Amino acid sequence: MFSLEKIIRPNVLKMKAYSSARDEFKGAASVFLDANENSLGSLAGDNYNRYPDPHQKQLKKRIAELKGVRPEQIFLGNGSDEAIDLLFRMVCRPGQDTMLHLPPTYGMYEVSANLNDVALEAVQLTPDFQIPVEEVLLSIRPTTKLIFICSPNNPTGNLIEAGSIETILRSFDGLAVIDEAYADFADNPSWTTRLHEFPNLVVLQTFSKAWGMAGLRLGLAFAAAEIIAVMDKIKPPYNINQATQDLALQALAHTEALQDMLEEIRQERDLLLHALPQLDTVVKVYPSQANFILVKVKDANGLYNYLLDKGIVVRNRSSLAGCEGCLRITIGTLEENQKLLQAIGEF
Ligand SMILES: Cc1ncc(COP(=O)(O)O)c(C=O)c1O
Incomplete structure (x- = not known):
């Protein structure tokens, strides 16, 4: 008890x-x-x-x-x-x-x-x-x-x-x-x-x-x-x-504005969840109920450093047990997400 x-x-x-x-x-x-x-x-x-x-x-x-x-x-x-x-x-x-x-x-x-x-x-x-x-x-x-x-x-x-x-x-x-x-x-x-x-x-x-x-x-x-x-x-x-x-x-005092923002983030999340698996270097995209996505890629360290060179910072989680090969990517603005997809596509 x-x-x-x-x-x-x-x-x-x-x-x-x-x-x-x-x-x-x-x-x-x-x-x-x-x-x-x-x-x-x-x-x-x-x-x-x-x-x-x-x-x-x-x-x-x-x-x-x-x-x-x-x-x-x-x-x-x-x-x-x-x-x-x-x-x-x-x-x-x-x-x-x-x-x-x-x-x-x-x-x-x-x-x-x-x-x-x-x-x-x-x-x-x-x-x-x-x-x-x-x-x-x-x-x-x-x-x-x-x-x-x-x-x-x-x-x-x-x-x-x-x-x-x-x-x-x-x-x-x-x-x-x-x-x-x-x-x-x-x-x-x-x-x-x-x-x-x-x-x-x-x-x-x-x-x-x-x-x-x-x-x-x-x-x-x-x-x-x-x-x-x-x-x-x-x-x-x-x-x-x-x-x-x-x-x-x-x-x-602005709970409606919060709902609008949440809706936009969820929409952007759905777009990324759909677009990421189509990229060559992406092995697996995990489902997400958050404002970030865990993505397994062929070369996590390589892609992480490549994105850094392009001025895009994501979180490298590939050294965590259970997350081998994974990057954690926060949902950004429409423009940021497009930059991200383009950069991953070019890797
Ligand atoms: C699961 C989880 N809990 C707590 C926190 C910390 O939140 P706070 O900014 O309120 O300290 C974070 C921040 O990344 C988080 O991911």
Whole structure:
């Protein structure tokens, strides 16, 4: 049976959050002399002399409406990479606990594990990039606190079968983290719609991909309110800066424009999925539910360097087990995709 208290690090359970100046003050005031800010103003513009809301109340309220969850079920991080790191620090005792991930997958799970001195169990995805569920269940140890499942998976682009994820969620007493950085490009509904079913489910999303805000650094974690409360307790108090909060609120007012952009990216993805297999050097194009395509080619290093010479940067994934001979290509604009196809055709 999952119990958050049982898996949280004892020091985290015991500690108190930093109490910021604005946390201690309740009520209305017009003179703020409590936080050692510059009262004269800011050279960067209005309001930036003040610390941002550490609880990001306005932003969470708006995101909650959009995603159909409660604000208490939302954590906001300085990119989802911050949420990944905090999850380690929340439940994994350095040098004792372990994490399980499913390569080929996103590299930050391993980097965060290494940084936090957490041993890492890797179960390779099957050749069609699905989870070998039995093997995962057999690999879970009493020290396994986190399992990272990336869906749509980076760098392979496919969704992970819901049945496999559900089996893991039901069998695992640690936190099962589903990284949905690319969910906006996918056909299936988000796992956030099933939060009420699984007390050990954490869903990660980000504003870096579909929302086009990678430069602002805003990531999200959705989970039961009790999990989010602990993440909030251990985060740096002002982790989401004021500019990011302001600009994200502005962007969230334009959900129709987001849908238009998503539609265009999906159309461009379909064009590439159709055009790439017709090129001589292309061996296989994997299906994609993301804004990138994994492509197996005859000479990955050769093509990668050739494209670089032409000023086109793609991601060379050919040294990853399971992705031999593969390049990962982000969907670009119409013009960029045409340049890419032409260059590959000339290789
Ligand atoms: C699967 C996955 N998760 C998380 C991230 C990081 O997102 P963020 O920009 O929110 O830190 C990426 C970025 O490439 C990603 O591919």
